[in-house]
Amino acid sequence: MGAYINGFYAFSPVSTNDRAGILYVATILSLVFSVLTLLVRWHIQRRTFGLDFWVIVAATVVALGQYAAIFVGLDNYALGKAVSLMTKTDQLSAARSVIASIDLFLISNALTKCSVIFFMKRLFSTDNRTAKLLCNSLLGLVGVWVLASILGLSISCSASTKFALEHRCEGQITRWSVVATFDSLFEIAIFLLSIILVVPLQMTTEIKLSVVFAFSFRLIVAVFAIIHVYYVSEWSSASDPGIASVYSLLWQQIELGYALMAATIPTLRSFIRGYEKAMGWESSYYIRNTASRTANSTYQLSTMHKSRHEEERGEAGGAVFGLQRMETCDREPLRPDRPNYKAQIYGPGLDNVSENVPRRTKSGSSGSSQEPIIRKDVEIQVSSEAAH
Incomplete structure (x- = not known):
């Protein structure tokens, strides 16, 4: 796989017929940042682990499976290379790795949305039934979306059609456009929900803007989803699907990695400290339940x-x-x-x-x-x- 170029060893040289190195770099960076973000989230919430934390843990675990599927395709099945360099067996196996990565990507991406919604539910719905109802409704819609997306992208599209030069899976552009549209709409809905829940609160405008700004980072996920669909359309119509698949999978890694990181941004204390004080929480939202500190002390x-x-x-x-x-x-x-x-x-x-x-x-x-x-x-x- 590796080669020496001008006296330097290259693990995966990038050439006209081999773009696997690009996908290697994107996948490794997305993996590293995702794990580091989870460690930061653990440090923030280490006193009390709410449901939003365990959901983001599940999202990261599923993402690890997605990264593994990409690495398996790159290492063993010539993923990222031109179709002319693939055998029929390699094409079929690489396509299976891609299908597995896409399904796991959709699940992990949906879990990041659920984690943010669970965090909003804990943050805003203490005595607000409307907030709780809106959050639960959005959670249900996200669950329906991810199941429908997996089925919609899989029906009548077998592994043999992914890298075929002819008779490729029909309707991929339409299917991915629908998936990305709802993906973007959910991110917009999460942002708008944060505004709806913050505006009625009795606190300064500065604090409200700080909280809403923390949730606005999720909007970039919608931008990445649109770019991802564009390169999926390029893959569907490219003369060499082996090379075109690299850029589609590249933006898949970017969107997934950023979605995992953006789910942690609203939990940073720099954004919610003012909100905590305005709500009258003497200590951080995460350490309000510290019963273990008083287990061994009694006062009569x-x-x-x-x-x-x-x-x-x-x-x-x-x-x-x-x-x-x-x-x-x-x-x-x-x-x-x-x-x-x-x-x-x-x-x-x-x-x-x-x-x-x-x-x-x-x-x-x-x-x-x-x-x-x-x-x-x-x-x-x-x-x-x-x-x-």
């Missing part, structure tokens, strides 16, 4: 009784309204969840007052909730004295 709180002054005023005919702290055993001081409120009335002749006094009951506890909730405990004491 004592009972709060009436003061001597209150007791004297109660005996004198006065009345004291207040909150009484009960004995509790929290794992962390000032823990915001499991709030308890108890109102008590002190004083003679106030048997029927409690009926007219509004009571503060136990609010909805977060329990094991994974969503950020803002809580504020307020203690109010109201006292009255009998007129003399």
Whole structure:
């Protein structure tokens, strides 16, 4: 495979009849950047791994299969070379590698979209049913799209037609145009959804623009999808499909690698830090559930009784309204969840007052909730004295 050119060893020399080296470089770079991006995502979300993280992990694993299919075709079946340099067996095997890479590309690309949608769902749909409904609907449409795309590109198109000089698979341009159109529309929909969900929020315009800008990077995936379809059309009509397939697969690697990276960009803290502060999250979105830090610490709180002054005023005919702290055993001081409120009335002749006094009951506890909730405990004491 390799050769010495002007005294330098070239692993895969690029020539008129051999463009495999171009595809090697694109595939290796896409692979490296995808893995590095996943490591960055792991570092960002290492405290709590949400569903959006596991989906992008699945997308990267599927992408590795796509890269492997390309490497197998390049190493063993003369993929990237002119058809004249391929045997019939090589053409058939290379075509199978290409079909496998295309199917895995579609699945991985769809999973990157799902990862972004799951992230948006966690970010915006805490108490917003509309946001949750829109995200779930978009997830369902993406799932239908990827299944329909795989079937649409495979029906009546066997491996023997991929590199055939005659009687190639018909309708490939139309099929890929439909696939790329929906691919681009989904990216636009994700961007528009971020605008729809951010605009109603009570925060500064600067923070809103920062959040929307983070999701705007996905729009470049739509651009790559259009370029990819253009080179698919060149492949379908080229006199040498072996060489023309290189550029189609090249843009496939570019689109997939960028889609994996763009799925991580909105999770960077530089984009969502202002959003977190505006929503009242004291720490990062990813580390709000740190129960492991309090597993080994216990703080005992004592009972709060009436003061001597209150007791004297109660005996004198006065009345004291207040909150009484009960004995509790929290794992962390000032823990915001499991709030308890108890109102008590002190004083003679106030048997029927409690009926007219509004009571503060136990609010909805977060329990094991994974969503950020803002809580504020307020203690109010109201006292009255009998007129003399």
